[in-house]
Amino acid sequence: xxxxxxxxxxxxxxxxxxxxxxxxxxxxxxxxxxxxxxxxxxxxxxxxxxxxxxxxxxxxxxxxxxxxxxxxxxxxxxxxxxxxxxxxxxxxxxxxxxxxxxxxxxxxxxxxxxxxxxxxxxxxxxxxxxxxxxxxxxxxxxxxxxxxxxxxxxxxxxxxxxxxxxxxxxxxxxxxxxxxxxxxxxxxxxxxxxxxxxxxxxxxxxxxxxxxxxxxxxxxxxxxxxxxxxxxxxxxxxxxxxxxxxxxxxxxxxxxxxxxxxxxxxxxxxxxxxxxxxxxxxxxxxxxxxxxxxxxxxxxxxxxxxxxxxxxxxxxxxxxxxxxxxxxxxxxxxxxxxxxxxxxxxxxxxxxxxxxxxxxxxxxxxxxxxxxxxxxxxxxxxxxxxxxxxxxxxxxxxxxxxxxxxxxxxxxxxxxxxxxxxxxxxxxxxxxxxxxxxxxxxxxxxxxxxxxxxxxxxx
RNA sequence: GUGGUCGUAGCUCAGUUGGUUAGAGCGAUAGAUUGUGGAUCUAUAGGUCGUGGGUUCAAGCCCCAUCUUCCACCCCA
Numbered sequence: 001x002x003x004x005x006x007x008x009x010x011x012x013x014x015x016x017x018x019x020x021x022x023x024x025x026x027x028x029x030x031x032x033x034x035x036x037x038x039x040x041x042x043x044x045x046x047x048x049x050x051x052x053x054x055x056x057x058x059x060x061x062x063x064x065x066x067x068x069x070x071x072x073x074x075x076x077x078x079x080x081x082x083x084x085x086x087x088x089x090x091x092x093x094x095x096x097x098x099x100x101x102x103x104x105x106x107x108x109x110x111x112x113x114x115x116x117x118x119x120x121x122x123x124x125x126x127x128x129x130x131x132x133x134x135x136x137x138x139x140x141x142x143x144x145x146x147x148x149x150x151x152x153x154x155x156x157x158x159x160x161x162x163x164x165x166x167x168x169x170x171x172x173x174x175x176x177x178x179x180x181x182x183x184x185x186x187x188x189x190x191x192x193x194x195x196x197x198x199x200x201x202x203x204x205x206x207x208x209x210x211x212x213x214x215x216x217x218x219x220x221x222x223x224x225x226x227x228x229x230x231x232x233x234x235x236x237x238x239x240x241x242x243x244x245x246x247x248x249x250x251x252x253x254x255x256x257x258x259x260x261x262x263x264x265x266x267x268x269x270x271x272x273x274x275x276x277x278x279x280x281x282x283x284x285x286x287x288x289x290x291x292x293x294x295x296x297x298x299x300x301x302x303x304x305x306x307x308x309x310x311x312x313x314x315x316x317x318x319x320x321x322x323x324x325x326x327x328x329x330x331x332x333x334x335x336x337x338x339x340x341x342x343x344x345x346x347x348x349x350x351x352x353x354x355x356x357x358x359x360x361x362x363x364x365x366x367x368x369x370x371x372x373x374x375x376x377x378x379x380x381x382x383x384x385x386x387x388x389x390x391x392x393x394x395x396x397x398x399x400x401x402x403x404x405x406x407x408x409x410x411x412x413x414x415x416x417x418x419x420x421x422x423x424x425x426x427x428x429x430x431x432x433x434x435x436x437x438x439x440x441x442x443x444x445x446x447x448x449x450x451x452x453x454x455x456x457x458x459x
Numbered sequence: 460g461u462g463g464u465c466g467u468a469g470c471u472c473a474g475u476u477g478g479u480u481a482g483a484g485c486g487a488u489a490g491a492u493u494g495u496g497g498a499u500c501u502a503u504a505g506g507u508c509g510u511g512g513g514u515u516c517a518a519g520c521c522c523c524a525u526c527u528u529c530c531a532c533c534c535c536a
Contacts, residue, residue, distance in 0.1 A: 005509080010527070060534055063460080107536085135536085140460085142530060151536060211534095299535075320536065347536030376494080411496035426494060440496070 011139070011147025021365045023150075026179065026348055026355070027132060030152045033174050034130040037167060039154050042129050044111040046136075050096075050103045056110045056333075058302050064137045067100040074099045104136040108153040109303075109330070109343060116157055116341075117334035125158030132348075144318050144350045155343025157331070162274060164342050165307045165326065166281040172311055172322060173287040175346065180360045182314040183289050183321070188297040189275050190305050190325070192258065195268015196295070199261055200240040202233055209233065209241070210298035216245060217296065244295065251279060251293045258295075274306060303327045309344055316354045322346045370457050371421040371437075372414040373400040374407065383430050387423070387450060396457045414440060421457060 008014065015023060031041075047068055054062055105111050108131045116127065132152045139145055154171060156164045169185065176183045193213075197206040208231035212224050224245070228238050244261060247254050255272060262268030275293055282291050299310055299320070306326035313321055324344030331339040355361055371391065373384040384400050391398040399419075401410045414422050424436040429447070437453055438445040448456070 007527080058534090064534080137535080139535075140533095141528085145535075149536065318536095323536065345536065350536055374495085406493085407495050408492080409496095413496090415496045422496085424494070428494095436494090438495075443496085445495080 009147070011141035011145075013146065013148075017367060021367045022355070022361050023348065023352055025361065025365055026351055027150075027152070029178050030175055030346055030348070031130070031132060033171055033178070034152075034154050037128075037154075037171055039128045039130040039156075042112075042115065042131055043133060044105070044108075044115055044131070046104055046134070047102045048105055048111055048114070050101055052114050052334075053103050053106055053110060056303065057106055061106060064139055065106055066104040066136045066138050067096060068102040068104065069100055070102075105133075106137060107135050108133060108151050108345065109155065109327075112153065112155060112157075112343075113330040113341075114334055116339070117331050117336040120336060126156050126164075127158055128154075128156045130154045144353055146349055149350075150348040152346040152348055153343055155341055157341030157343075158339055160340050162277050162307075163281070165278045165309075166285070168309065168324070168342065168344050169278070169282045169291065170285060170287065172309070172344065173289045175322075176311070177288045179351065179355065181321075181351070181354060181358070183311050184314055185289055185291045186294040186297045186310045186312070187275065187278065187291060188294055188308050189271040190308060191267050191271030192275065192295060193271075193298060195258075195262050195265040195271055196241065196244060198265045199268060200233075200237040202237045205231065205233055205237075207302070213245065213296050214298040221245065247295060254293055254295070271306075278307060299323060303330050305329070306340075307342065313354045313358075316357050318350055318354050318357075320347070321350045321354060366418060368417050369397045369399045369419050371396065371398045371423055372410070372417075372419045373398070374410050374422060374424045375401040375404045376424075376426050377404045379427075380425055380430065384423075384425055387425070387435065387453075390450065391454065391457065394454055394458060396454070398457075423453065 034041075050065070050067060053065055057064070112129065112131065116123065130153060132150065134148055134150050136148050139147060141147060154168065156167075169187075172183075172185055193210050194203070194206055197203050197209050202209065209228065212227040212231060215227070216224050221242070225238055225242070228241070229235070233241075244258070247257060255276060258268070258272050262272060279291060279293060297308060297310055299308065304325040305328040308325035309323060310320045311322035312318070322344055324342070326340065326342035328340045329337060330341060331337070373388055375381060375384070381400070381404075388398055388400050401413060411422065413419075420440055422438045422440060424438065424445075429435055432447075434447050434449055435453055436445055437448045437456065
């Protein structure tokens with residue numbers, strides 16, 4: 001029989017017990033914060049109908065969707081004409097439509113929008129929900145980038161109030177404070193970006209402008225100007241844009257400059273006003289982490305319409321570990337117009353990477369028994385089983401070695417698993433109704449009554 | 460999708476201009492020690508050198524393809 005080398009798909013990972021303990025620590029903190037802020041959990045299927053997912057993430061997004069081949073003979077009913085399609089690109093699109101109708105979810109926001117529309121009659125609005133589940137992207141893996149990763153989303157839908165933005169800011173601040181990660185929280189507003197596009201006389205080039213602007217901190221002004229020209233922005237417009245790009249200093253000064261810049265742009269004024277309100281509230285709340293207004297922040301999927309948020313770790317080189325924003329009409333495409341929502345997504349895997357790099361995990365994180373009963377044989381087993389049940393009833397994680405193996409082997413087992421205590425019960429101890437409790441750290445061992453054991457272990 | 464990079468024992472890695480039977484450390488297993496782990500000593504096991512082709516008298520080493528790892532771009536958590 002030939003054996004194959006075991007492996008998993010590119011960009012996916014197994015998680016060992018030690019890793020799971022750390023991951024669960026993060027999930028627990030995040031879930032706890034979400035709940036304290038009054039959000040309710042939901043889950044949606046790993047796969048969605050492709051029609052739900054396609055076209056929601058831009059051209060690039062469609063390419064990154066994992067598509068699921070139809071079951072059965074998926075070539076059945078393939079129109080003959082398809083094979084005659086001239087270029088491979090459009091042939092692929094048409095083919096895909098016939099052989100795949102499901103795809104793995106790309107994020108949690110679009111499935112959430114679908115969920116809201118589908119269950120609108122059962123939901124109470126504004127609906128505050130959180131969702132912690134894996135998503136899949138057919139990206140090339142690299143640092144902090146996986147093909148399967150967990151997002152932790154919080155959204156509130158059905159409310160235009162900027163208080164929701166403020167609340168999300170508090171959630172971000174609380175989560176990262178609890179995890180011990182220093183972060184910079186950058187805010188911007190799509191309306192400000194639209195205002196800029198309008199003010200420089202290129203309102204139709206919003207996307208091109210934002211994509212180019214976003215690279216400012218990475219590539220520098222020259223490259224950004226090059227790209228703007230390349231994307232068809234006129235010299236005149238670029239010239240008007242430049243002083244805005246280099247805007248620095250206090251938030252208040254930025255506001256002042258932009259307010260005059262937006263003299264003839266109502267949408268720009270609206271954006272500034274929104275930013276002012278959100279940032280003022282956040283300032284009054286006196287949070288631990290720094291919030292900044294950054295007009296070069298353009299990220300976020302194409303469906304964002306208002307506030308956009310991005311969070312980066314200050315002490316580690318890693319992409320954004322949390323991001324989100326407001327979307328005014330995501331449910332519109334599913335037939336429920338006029339429903340504004342705002343939400344953010346924490347990238348659990350990147351947060352985990354950052355915390356590992358910075359050694360921020362508590363050392364006490366472990367998922368092992370507190371005590372191991374050594375197995376001496378049939379008689380002793382029976383006795384230990386009862387003691388074991390008692391300890392477990394008291395909430396003490398405990399286990400009995402399943403085989404009457406050599407003592408050395410059993411002790412080594414406890415040692416390697418980092419089980420801090422071992423209980424040895426042989427004939428003598430059984431007769432006396434006592435147990436030998438050994439501290440694996442110090443090596444000390446003493447005879448105890450069951451009550452004493454419970455007391456020592458329940459510490 | 461574009462560009463680069465890695466792959467030799469369970470793990471971390473040596474391996475000369477292509478030349479006999481591919482090595483080390485750690486780990487694993489067994490024993491020294493039949494009711495006591497970590498330390499020490501001894502012995503043992505473990506590799507179709509990522510995979511498939513090619514060049515050569517001869518390939519871990521050279522060439523091609525492919526998969527995988529990691530990194531950058533694009534984009535993003």
